[in-house]
Amino acid sequence: MRKIIFPVLISFLLPITLFAGGGMWLPFLLGQLNEADMQSLGMKMTAEDIYSVNKGSLKDAIVHFNGGCSSSIISPQGLLLTNHHCGYSAIQTHSTLEKNYLENGFWAEKQSDELPNDNLVATFIDRIEDVTKDILVGVTDKMTTKERNDKISQNIKAFKKAYAKKKYEDVLIKPFFKGNQYILFVTITYTDVRLVGAPPSAIGKFGADTDNWEWPRHSGDFSLFRIYANKDNLPADYSPDNQPLKPKHYLPISLDGVDAGDFTLVYGFPGRTDEYLPSYAVAQIQNAIDPARIEIRDHALKILDKAMRNDPTIRLQYASKYARIANYWKKWIGERTGLIKTKAVEKKQKLEQEFTRRLAENPELNKKYGSLLDDMDYKYQEIELLAIYRNYFHELFFRNIEIFKPANSLRRFLAQANEENYDQLAGSTKKSLQAFFKDYQPAVDRDVFKSLMQLYTDNVCTAYFPNYLLEERFLEGYDMEQLAKEFYDNSIMTQPEKLYQLIDDKKTDEIKKDPVYQLFMDIVDAYRTRLNPEYQAIKAPIDSMQRRYMAALMEVLPEKKYYPDANGTMRVSYGQVEGYLPKDGVEYLPKTYMEGIIEKYVPGDYEFDLPQRLLDLYEAKDYGPYAENGRLPINFLGSNHTTGGNSGSPVIDAYGNLIGLNFDRVWEGTMSDLNYDRRICRNIMVDIRYVMWVMDKYAGAQRLVDEVQLVHPKAGQKSSKPWDGQKKRKRRKRW
C-alpha cells in the first residue's frame, strides 16, 4: 500500500520563485513552504518570527474571536482589536434607544467601565502539530467510507485522551486536504472578554450594505475589547476580581503607512473555502445553489428593509439580523458573477482534461483514478435537488423565519429537562428566549413566513414536506394568509410572558401542544427521517471521492501549487498592497482617503450619514500624526487570500508591526472561495492610522492611545523582532 505523506510531498512542489498569490497557509509549515517566497516579496522576518513553539512569536498575539472572527492583541494589557461587525452583536446587546452605542459609539472611560459579555470568548493557539500518522493508523484503502470514518473517530478520541495537556487547554484535531492530513491545535480559551470601545455605526459601518463587498471603501470597521484573566493570568469566567490579560505578545502599531507594493501578512482564522471542486460541482453552485439561496434571501430582505425604513425601533432591533442576511446574499451574487466572468468552470474543465490526459499516459495511475471524475460527476448530479432542498430547510427554518427559533430552544429544553435539572435548564432557556424576544416583531416575521413558505411549497418536492403540510386541506392549495393566521394568531411563541409562565409552572404538555412547536417538530422530523438521510447517503461517497481526488491531483499534477482549504483554523496569507482592474478601462487604486468619506456623505441617510464631530475635524484637517501628506488614509487593498472568518485579522508589515485590519473582499473577487484568481481577488483592510485617528482625535480615548506601542519602522526604527517591544518596555516617545 502506498501512503502519501503530505508535508513531504508538498515540499517537493515548492518553493515557487514567482509570487503566484493565493493560499491560506499553516503557520507551522511556513519555514518549509513559504519563507523564501515571503522574503522575496519584501518580508524581513523569518518563519520562526511568525510561528514558534520555543519563543514568543506573532502567533501569540493572534486570537480567534468568538469562534467566527479573527482579532489581535495590541497592548501589554490584553487590549484586543477586531472589526466593528465582529463586535456588532455585543455592542447591540448593550444598546437601548436611550443609550444607543450602535448609533453613537461607546468608549469606556476607565477599565471599570468596560462591559462584560455573556457568551463571548477569545481563543489563543498554543501549538500546532501534524498528527496524520497517529490519526490514520489502521486506516486502509480497502475500508468503506463508514469504516474509515469510524476508525478515524476512534483514533482521534484515543489520541486526545492520551495527549498531555494542561487543565486550561483544549485539543482540536481537524482534517486537512479533504481528510488526507490531520492537524492538531492546542488552544486556550478566555471567557471574560469585555467591550472597551466602538465607533458609531456611521464610522464603523459607513456605507453599510450598499458599500459592503465593494471598492472604493471608506469604513472604520473596528471595535476594541479586552481579555481578562484570573490572578494567575489564566482563563476564568467573569469576575470583578479578574485582571487584564498579560499577553505573551502584542503587536506594535506602525504609523508609517502603506504604499503599493508593500508586503502584507494577514494572520487569522479563515472559515471555509472549497478550491478543489471538480468543474461540474462549481457549475452546480453557480447555476443552481447560489441562485436558490439568493432568491430566498431576496424575499426576506425586501420585507425587513421596508419594515426597518418605517420604524426606528424595528431598525434597531433588526439591524444586526438584516446585516447578517444581506451579507451573504450579496456575497453569493458577487460569487456567481465572478465565477462566470473568470470562466471558472472552463478553467476547471481544462485542468480535468490535463488530469485525464496524464492518466492515459500512466496505466498504474489510470487504474487507481481513471473512473474518479465520472463517478463524482454522477454523484453531484444525483445530489443537486437534495442540496437545494437542504438549503431551503436551513434558510427558512433556522435563519429567515424567526418564529422557529424559540420553538427550537424549547425543543432542546424539553428534550433535556428532567426533575433534577429542570430549574437550571429553564433558567438558561428563558434567558435565551428573552434575548430573542427583545428584538422580535411578530408582524414582520409573519410577512417573512408567508413569503418564504410560498417559495418553499412552490419549489421543494412534497416528499420532504413536514407532515403537517401534507394534510389534505393544504394539498388542495396553500393559502399562505390562512396558514400564517393559524400559526401566528394562536401560538405562544408570539406571547413571551405567557410562555415564561408555562415554563415556570412546568406545564410542558401545553408547550408541546402549541401549533408552532408542533409544526417545528414535524419539520425536524421530515429533515431527520427523510431529507437528511438521503442527502448524506450521497454526500458521504462524494466526500470520500473528493478526498481521493485531492490526493490524485497532487500525485498526477505534482507541479501545481496546493494549499489546504480553510476550515476555521489558524492561517497566514500574504501578498502586497495592490489595486486591480475590475473591468475594461477601469483601474482601482489601492488606497482611499478622508476626502472619499466626504464625497459619499448624505445627511440623514441611514448608510451614508456622518457625525458632526467627524465633519468638524475634517474641516480643521485635524489629523495629528496619522496623516499622510496632509490626507487621512482610510482603507487599502491587498492581494491576500482571505475568506469569511478572516474579518478582524491583523494586517502585519514586513517587520511584524500592525498596519491594518482586514474586514472584507472586493465583489468581483468573492468567488475566491471556489476559484482564487490572482487578477481580481483582493482583500479590503482598514488603515491602522484611521483606527488610531478615531480613537485619539475623534473619541479622545487617550488612555487607550497611551496603552498601545506606536512605531516608525520605515524611518529606520526597524523595530524589531516583534517581541522586542515587550522586553524593552521603555515608555515610548510619542512622535
Ligand code: ARG
Ligand atoms: N462583507 C464583510 C464580511 O463578510 C463585512 C460584513 C459586515 N458589514 C456589513 N455592512 N454587513 O463579513
Ligand code: ASP
Ligand atoms: N467580511 C468577512 C468576515 O467577516 C471577510 C471576508 O469574507 O472577506 O470574515
